[in-house]
Amino acid sequence: MDxxxxxxxxxxxxxxxxxxxxxxxxxxxxxAAPERATAxxxxxxxxxxxxxxxxxxxxxEEPGVYLDxxxxxTAEGRPLELKVTRKSYKDPVTVTQTxxxxxxxxxxxxxxxxxxxxxxxPGFAEITVTDxxxxxxxxxxxxxxxxxxxGRIRPDAPATSKYPESCPxxxxxxxxxxxxxxxWAANTYAGSYTDPVKLAAGTYTAKVxxxxxxxxxxxxxxxxxxxxxxVEERSWEDARSAAAAEHAGHGSxxxxxxxxxxxxxxxxxxAAQAGAPQTSGAGPSYNVGHGPLKAAPPALPWALKVRQAGxxxxxxxxxxxxxxxxxxxxxxxxxxxxxxxxxxxxPNVPKPDLRSLPAYGITISDGGVQDVPGKDYLAFSxxxxxxxxxxxxxxxFRSPGKAKMDAYQYFYDAQGKQVxxxxxxxMEWDPRPGHVHWxxxxxxxxxxxxADKKEAxxxxxxxxxxxxxxxxxxxxxxxxxxxxNTDLSTACGQENSLSVREVLDVGSGDTYTQxxxxxxxxxxxxxxxxxxxxxxxxxAKRLKETDLGNNSALRKVVLGGAPGRxxxxxxxxxxxxxx
Numbered sequence: 122m123d124x125x126x127x128x129x130x131x132x133x134x135x136x137x138x139x140x141x142x143x144x145x146x147x148x149x150x151x152x153a154a155p156e157r158a159t160a161x162x163x164x165x166x167x168x169x170x171x172x173x174x175x176x177x178x179x180x181x182e183e184p185g186v187y188l189d190x191x192x193x194x195t196a197e198g199r200p201l202e203l204k205v206t207r208k209s210y211k212d213p214v215t216v217t218q219t220x221x222x223x224x225x226x227x228x229x230x231x232x233x234x235x236x237x238x239x240x241x242x243p244g245f246a247e248i249t250v251t252d253x254x255x256x257x258x259x260x261x262x263x264x265x266x267x268x269x270x271x272g273r274i275r276p277d278a279p280a281t282s283k284y285p286e287s288c289p290x291x292x293x294x295x296x297x298x299x300x301x302x303x304x305w306a307a308n309t310y311a312g313s314y315t316d317p318v319k320l321a322a323g324t325y326t327a328k329v330x331x332x333x334x335x336x337x338x339x340x341x342x343x344x345x346x347x348x349x350x351x352v353e354e355r356s357w358e359d360a361r362s363a364a365a366a367e368h369a370g371h372g373s374x375x376x377x378x379x380x381x382x383x384x385x386x387x388x389x390x391x392a393a394q395a396g397a398p399q400t401s402g403a404g405p406s407y408n409v410g411h412g413p414l415k416a417a418p419p420a421l422p423w424a425l426k427v428r429q430a431g432x433x434x435x436x437x438x439x440x441x442x443x444x445x446x447x448x449x450x451x452x453x454x455x456x457x458x459x460x461x462x463x464x465x466x467x468p469n470v471p472k473p474d475l476r477s478l479p480a481y482g483i484t485i486s487d488g489g490v491q492d493v494p495g496k497d498y499l500a501f502s503x504x505x506x507x508x509x510x511x512x513x514x515x516x517x518f519r520s521p522g523k524a525k526m527d528a529y530q531y532f533y534d535a536q537g538k539q540v541x542x543x544x545x546x547x548m549e550w551d552p553r554p555g556h557v558h559w560x561x562x563x564x565x566x567x568x569x570x571x572a573d574k575k576e577a578x579x580x581x582x583x584x585x586x587x588x589x590x591x592x593x594x595x596x597x598x599x600x601x602x603x604x605x606n607t608d609l610s611t612a613c614g615q616e617n618s619l620s621v622r623e624v625l626d627v628g629s630g631d632t633y634t635q636x637x638x639x640x641x642x643x644x645x646x647x648x649x650x651x652x653x654x655x656x657x658x659x660x661a662k663r664l665k666e667t668d669l670g671n672n673s674a675l676r677k678v679v680l681g682g683a684p685g686r687x688x689x690x691x692x693x694x695x696x697x698x699x700x
Contacts, residue, residue, distance in 0.1 A: 162220040162229075164199040164303060166339050168192060168331055170346035181356040185317030188248060192329045192346045193306035194265070195274050201267055201301040201339070202284070204228070205239055206596055210293070210479075210695035214238060231338065239294045241266035245335055246309045249328045250320070250350065258325070259318050262332065263311040267299040271308045278304020285602045289592040290314075291504065291632065292699035293478040296596035325350040460518045461529055461542045467665050468541040470534050471511035471599075474667040477565070477656035477674035478504040478593065478630065483691050483700050485682075486641050497687040498641040499678070505565045505585075505658040506593040506630025509600065513625040513664065515561055515587070517548035519618070525549050526620070528561055530664055545663045550616055559621050560586055566660035569642045570653040570675070577652065578642045589629035600628030649681050 171191040179186045194201075202219035216236045217228040237243055245265035252258050266288035273279075284300035301307045309329065330345030486500035507513055511533065517526030526548040532541040548559045564587070567580035589604035604626040625631060633640060642654075658672040666672075682688035691700040 162222060163218070163340065164196040164201050164301070166201060166301075166341045167195045167197075168309070168329070168341065168344065168346055169195055169306070170329070170348050172348070174349035174351065176351040176353060179320060179322065179352050179354045181354065183317065185319045186352055187310075187312075187315070187317050188250075188259075188263075188327070189310045189312075190248070190327050190329055190346075190348050190350065192246070192309045192348070193271055194267070194301060194309055194331075194341075195306045196301040196303050197275075198303060200284075200303045200305075201299075203231075203267065203299040204296070204596055205236055205299060206296040206594075210697050213696065235338075239289045239291075239297045240264060240314055241288050241299075241311070242335065244332050246311070247330045247332055247345075250318075251326050251328075253324055258320065261318070263309075263315050265307075265309050265311070266314075267301050267307050269308040269310070269312075270302070271306050273304055274306050275304040278302070283602065285592055285595060287592075291478070291591045291593065291630075292481050292697050293504070293694075294591070294593055296594035296628075297592060298595045298602060320352045322352050322354040325352065460527070461516075461531075465543045466541040467543050468532055468534075470532050470540055471509075472532065472665055472667045473511050473513040473625065473627070474508040474671070475505055475513065475625075475658040475664065476508050476671050477658045478506065479674045479676040479694050479697075480567075480654040480656055481676070481699050482634065483654070483676070483678060483689060485687050485689055495645070495685060496643065497645045497684065499569065499644045499654075499680070499689060500641040501567075501654055501676075502632055502634045503565070503567060503640075503656045504591055504593065504630040504632040505625075505656065506591065507625045507627050508594065508597050509627035510598045510667075512601075512627060513587070515545060515623050515664075517559060517561070517621045517623070519620060521619075526559065532665075543665060545665075546661070548621065559618065559623075561623055563661040563663055564659070566655075566657045567640065567642075568655040568657065569644070569647075570655050572651040572653075574653065577647060578644065580640055580642060585631065585633065587623040587625045588631050589624075589626050590632045591630045592628060593630040595628045597628050601626040602628075604629050644680060644687060645684065647680065649679075651677065651679050653677055 169192070171193060175189070175191050177186050177189065199221060200219075203216050204219065205214060205216045207214045213233070214236050215233065216231045218231055219226050220229045221227070235242070241264040243264045244262040246263045248259065248261050248263065249257060250259035268285050268287050270282045270284065270286060279302055282300070282302035282305055284302060285298060288299060289297055327348045327350045328345045329348070330343070331341050333343075335341065336343055480501040480503050482500075482502035484500050486498040514531040514533075515528055516531065517528045519526040527544065528546050528548050529542050530545040531539055532543075534540045546562050548561050551560050564585040568576050569578040569580075571577045592602075594600065595602055605624075653675040656674045656676075659666065659669070660672075662669060676694060677692050679690040679692070680687060681690065
């Protein structure tokens, strides 16, 4: 089915943040317990509740209550590991489970249709809410992302989970890995992938179970978790007044609502977060100009930190827009202290492979900050990703007083030792709202092609700061499931920086969203008809890659309407029907 967009994209007005009431998360099941017998081929999975009762807030300014009920899927003996892939956009998404026989791992194909996309297991959690009279007021099923890592349930469990921190939502994702580490628990709450429910203030009983097809598939016992639910009604104005009173009485600001981001992203950021879209990290992360779509629910330790510290405490810990947990800055991403020396060389070692995804999020725009009356713009989101098998590592070095940095690409051997480098253009400071960071020039190019594939319009944007916003394919060789620079604060530098390091990890890509200044096409004078949006990686071929023949991706669009009221129809791209 084609998708016709007639609405004009405008920069969203910011609403206040939403929140959940601080609830007592009693993780009594996280105590030491004897190792239970496990099946030889897979993990022992159980559904548990962190606490017998939760209190949720129904904000008057919000459409309802988000059912974060504190239920978790635990894995013991073995991890639950699923690999989700598609051969191409012409093929359906399939899933295999990693099981063990005779001490060796093997892939077990799950039934066709088990998953529809890469956002999680559909219809996994079945939720029933009854009022005090026993009447069912909510009955729904929600998807479950196994990557909602929520912490350990046993003291002898691995200290960290090896699995990624969220399930990707980019419509052109190619491969993902989902898992619940052994001795760990994953939150079954669907977060921003679900809708709120209307519940009046009062007390309820919530029952959460696992759908029968998944109980049969993974051997999960039919033992639903029951939670007493209390719903409180509040308004943002009441919360602000309470925060002001607390600040006056205790000398410390505890702004409320306390960042609904504490139990999953997908809601309005504060004014300080400047309307930037969420990233794919498990914690909330606001990246101006970068994507992709919604974030998975956060890890339990982060949720607890939010509730215990309050927003003021988090800001004191170093939180800023784009850096949300006080620990995102990655020391490993620091550039070298000086420019490389010696003779430049491009050794015969693994190199990155930059590829483009087809454009998406396509709509008619007013041009964002340009907003010229009578002008029509075609806006879109674009992603360039690294298929590996090596990272793309680019350092920029600035001579004192110079406006630009000189950029160098680095090469590494199998042991991670730097064995070569080559000059690769420049980096420039972009002071515009929505940027305000260092861009590596000539990383990608956006062009609108006519039906005969000849260029009609070229986007003015060709310089980028690299950040691993999207997990495009975590099944490729050497994919890094835990990239560090997932937001702009980690790699893009400050105006007074002398040097920066920008890294695009294997398996990850960087999405620039449709509202980014300078990215859209001016289509005011173009006739109606068929066109193609081309996303072209490494257009000047300055970066050294394993393959330069796969850098282009095309997305068909059909322009219509009249000047000032243009429309765009976006046909499906093979099986991907996302505009």
